[in-house]
Amino acid sequence: MSEALVVERLTKSFGRHPVLRGVDLAVAEHEVIALIGASGSGKSTLLRCINLLEPVDSGRIFLAGREITGARNVNEIRRRIGIVFQAFNLFPHMDVMRNVTLGPRDALGLPKAEAEERALALLERFGLADKRREYPDRLSGGQQQRVAIVRALAMRPELMLLDEVTSALDPELVAEVLQVIRELAATGMTMILATHEMSFARDIANRVCFLDQGTILEEGPPAEIFSNPREPRTQQFLQRIIEARRL
Amino acid sequence: MAGEGDRRADLEVEVARRGRLFDGLRSGGDPRRSVVIALASTLVFFGLVAFAITRAPGWPEVRSQFFNWDEFRSTFPEIARAFLLNVKIFCIAEVFILVFALFLAVLRSLPGPVFFPLRALAIVYADLFRGIPTILVIAMLGFGAPALGLSYVPKSVIFWGIVSLVLIYSAYVSEVYRAGIDSIHPSQEAAARSLGLTRFQTLRRVILPQAVRRVIPPLLNDFIGLQKDTALVGTLGAVEAFQQSQIDTNATFNFTAYLSAAVLFVAITIPLARFTDWLVARDRRRRQAGGLAA
Numbered sequence: 001m002s003e004a005l006v007v008e009r010l011t012k013s014f015g016r017h018p019v020l021r022g023v024d025l026a027v028a029e030h031e032v033i034a035l036i037g038a039s040g041s042g043k044s045t046l047l048r049c050i051n052l053l054e055p056v057d058s059g060r061i062f063l064a065g066r067e068i069t070g071a072r073n074v075n076e077i078r079r080r081i082g083i084v085f086q087a088f089n090l091f092p093h094m095d096v097m098r099n100v101t102l103g104p105r106d107a108l109g110l111p112k113a114e115a116e117e118r119a120l121a122l123l124e125r126f127g128l129a130d131k132r133r134e135y136p137d138r139l140s141g142g143q144q145q146r147v148a149i150v151r152a153l154a155m156r157p158e159l160m161l162l163d164e165v166t167s168a169l170d171p172e173l174v175a176e177v178l179q180v181i182r183e184l185a186a187t188g189m190t191m192i193l194a195t196h197e198m199s200f201a202r203d204i205a206n207r208v209c210f211l212d213q214g215t216i217l218e219e220g221p222p223a224e225i226f227s228n229p230r231e232p233r234t235q236q237f238l239q240r241i242i243e244a245r246r247l
Numbered sequence: 248m249a250g251e252g253d254r255r256a257d258l259e260v261e262v263a264r265r266g267r268l269f270d271g272l273r274s275g276g277d278p279r280r281s282v283v284i285a286l287a288s289t290l291v292f293f294g295l296v297a298f299a300i301t302r303a304p305g306w307p308e309v310r311s312q313f314f315n316w317d318e319f320r321s322t323f324p325e326i327a328r329a330f331l332l333n334v335k336i337f338c339i340a341e342v343f344i345l346v347f348a349l350f351l352a353v354l355r356s357l358p359g360p361v362f363f364p365l366r367a368l369a370i371v372y373a374d375l376f377r378g379i380p381t382i383l384v385i386a387m388l389g390f391g392a393p394a395l396g397l398s399y400v401p402k403s404v405i406f407w408g409i410v411s412l413v414l415i416y417s418a419y420v421s422e423v424y425r426a427g428i429d430s431i432h433p434s435q436e437a438a439a440r441s442l443g444l445t446r447f448q449t450l451r452r453v454i455l456p457q458a459v460r461r462v463i464p465p466l467l468n469d470f471i472g473l474q475k476d477t478a479l480v481g482t483l484g485a486v487e488a489f490q491q492s493q494i495d496t497n498a499t500f501n502f503t504a505y506l507s508a509a510v511l512f513v514a515i516t517i518p519l520a521r522f523t524d525w526l527v528a529r530d531r532r533r534r535q536a537g538g539l540a541a
Contacts (some may be wrong), residue, residue, distance in 0.1 A: 053441060075440075078440065078441055078443040083441045085437070089434045091438070102442065103442035106448050106452060107443035107444050127485065137486045152441075176481060194251065231369075
């Protein structure tokens with residue numbers, strides 16, 4: 001099995017506040033990784049560093065075997081990595097179709113017809129085709145987040161990064177978004193998802209990584225991490241989650 | 248500097264206030280009764296003001312000097328023709344201001360230490376040209392530049408008047424644009440860059456379209472000011488509405504010509520102000536409706 005992504009000894013500080021203190025992570029092709037951990041443990045920062053949205057302080061990141069840290073062709077690399085944000089971040093002045101075709105047309109240089117064909121196929125697949133002429137603020141949170149996922153998928157990325165994509169949603173809208181992610185996993189998409197949805201992580205992930213104080217403290221198959229965590233801090237974290245009735 | 252944001256907020260408050268002014272007519276129970284009361288109180292108020300003014304000892308003098316109907320009729324056509332020059336100056340200056348100011352605003356929004364000199368230049372420019380009175384810039388450039396006697400430098404005072412207005416107003420308008428750019432949340436840029444768009448593509452497709460839409464009302468507000476300031480070009484000797492009215496006044500020793508010029512300016516600036524209000528109101532309605540029709 002070849003590695004889709006390798007992260008080596010990654011560190012990142014904001015000012016004097018260290019967020020990542022040496023993260024090591026290897027993700028195989030078609031693997032689904034769930035990043036769990038308290039707020040501020042560095043989940044989002046790790047994803048943003050992988051997508052080169054944040055410059056790293058030290059350490060190296062390899063995408064499909066090639067180092068991307070310090071790369072000059074940042075835009076080309078970002079085209080190969082899709083990211084979906086907690087707050088959707090759709091472009092409010094563009095309708096759904098334009099949101100989804102912007103990347104393929106401007107970044108990949110696809111002709112309009114081809115980009116729209118590609119977009120429509122994806123929108124149909126996720127039940128959003130009838131919304132293609134709507135503007136984002138006419139859509140529910142769940143629909144917006146599904147559009148955001150489609151927007152990332154339209155670039156045909158090798159790797160998808162999902163940054164707490166259900167955290168900003170009303171509880172009744174969470175399921176439709178999780179269903180989309182489930183379907184992506186079923187088609188073999190390589191994914192790293194930062195999440196607070198522990199039962200979902202247990203269902204979908206091949207591997208769960210517990211991020212604590214800027215390092216991956218413990219990782220393993222979901223059954224092991226959730227049922228039988230070794231580290232006291234993992235145990236404490238999961239205990240708090242259980243008390244909050246989120247597991 | 249929070250100036251532009253404040254100004255936009257002021258503008259919205261202003262429009263909301265006016266909205267309430269008319270709401271008062273609608274909301275007071277029987278609408279017809281409200282209108283009658285408003286009408287009556289308006290008539291009484293202005294009647295009293297008119298009474299007080301016309302009873303003033305100097306009124307007959309003022310009336311013949313400033314409100315002379317025959318003077319008005321005889322000076323108006325000429326001043327109206329001269330006013331076309333104001334409109335022309337306004338239109339030409341406006342196009343250049345919109346482009347140049349956007350360029351300045353983009354320079355100022357460039358990130359990173361590499362672009363520090365460009366950012367600094369844009370800041371110094373904005374500070375400088377917002378600091379100097381418009382009439383001084385017009386005088387310095389309008390009298391100074393042609394005096395250089397360089398063959399490739401235009402000698403037309405109108406040309407230098409327009410250049411001065413472009414330099415001054417671009418400083419203001421660039422601040423308006425910048426407020427718009429700053430108001431776009433960084434997550435929009437992150438989303439665009441994450442798709443692999445370049446910095447320039449992000450600016451062009453994502454940041455500027457949203458920023459410009461947000462600042463159209465304050466932009467129009469600045470253009471109302473620009474339309475009035477075209478009269479300053481008259482100080483260079485260009486025969487625009489103000490200069491023409493001064494010529495008439497000097498010839499007849501009657502000041503009614505100024506009134507003709509004022510009427511012409513108001514005829515342009517008031518519709519522009521109403522249009523700005525209408526845009527702000529429409530923008531708010533759309534935001535409340537939650538839709539953004541293209």
